[in-house]
Amino acid sequence: MTARLAGWIVGALAVALVLATFVPYGGGALLVFAVPGAIVASILTRRRPAGHENRDAAERLLVAAGAVTGERTSSDGEQVDWGAALRAELATITVPRERRRFAVGAAVALLGRPQSRRSSLVAAAVAVAFGAGLLAVSRAGLGDDGLGLVTLLLPPVVLYTIAYLCARSTRSLRFGLETGIVAALTILVAMAIVYGVEAAHWYQVAPDVSVLDGDYVDYDSTRAAVLDAAHPIILLVHLVFWSPWPFLGAWAGRQRRGSPPADA
């Protein structure tokens, strides 16, 4: 982590803490978004390296496509940076129209092969583990806070870590992003299922307790308890809280040390 990024995070947390004391509701949300906001601000305000100002549209397109795609592994295990390979090839083309045509085709080549099967497998495994863990926590007892605190705060850590590891292991922002986003959606599905099952279970055990926050709620049926716990608004709020973390994890994982052999 750079000193500049650390400064942004400390500053954002300080501002969020001050603001949170004046806001009656939603102060927690300010804190949750402080760190992602600081990282995004740090990215947007960073200086461009020298020599990058003269890039034309074709080169910018390839740089962007290469940043998302990362490296691929050849059959002998060698990591091939196809983005760098295509940028190097572009550097030999001087006619602007031909550069644009080549860059468009090359970007299609870089972006056209999703790694969705691996992403789906990782995301499914994570969702199953999360769902099983949440179920175990619920059966151990709801406590005073219910499951809401767990489902709100744990998935961001999980999503950041998955996206970070996937992006870092493959040097592919795209793979990290794909896996993180698919994991967020599958975890949401797993959470909704567990909330439904556990709302029904706890309605039989303690009919007036919400699985979301452990508060007393006067449910008149199992269906009402289930619909309250797995309500679309509840799911949407979770998704909003989780959404920055796959992006940040993938971005951080892509910032691995070491540069490709031929960076344009």
Place this chain on the structure above:
Amino acid sequence: MRRSRKPTPQTIAVVLALADNPAGWSHGYSLCRQLGLKAGTVYPILMRLAERGQVETAWETDPPSGRPARHLYRLSGEGARFAEALRTAAAAEIPRGRRSRGVIRPALGEASS
């Protein structure tokens, strides 16, 4: 287990173009121009062939100053066998007397290194 699908005419063209340059390395853009194919067609083929071990890749070791090292491609031993199988299959499919106008082939004689 990898599915074995019939290669597309474009894949055949790329493989045969690389096979026609067995000693040296080829550049991706040269292949595009030689075959009249777009980068969006040639590079996915090269990526796939490299992942399957049919194409070897390397970086130019001594690039001219002012531009980055280019990426180079050539058939591996497995790739050469694949090219030979493609030639044999193409020869078997094309009726006698029309072989010279058969499968898509790279324009011969164009420099590709």
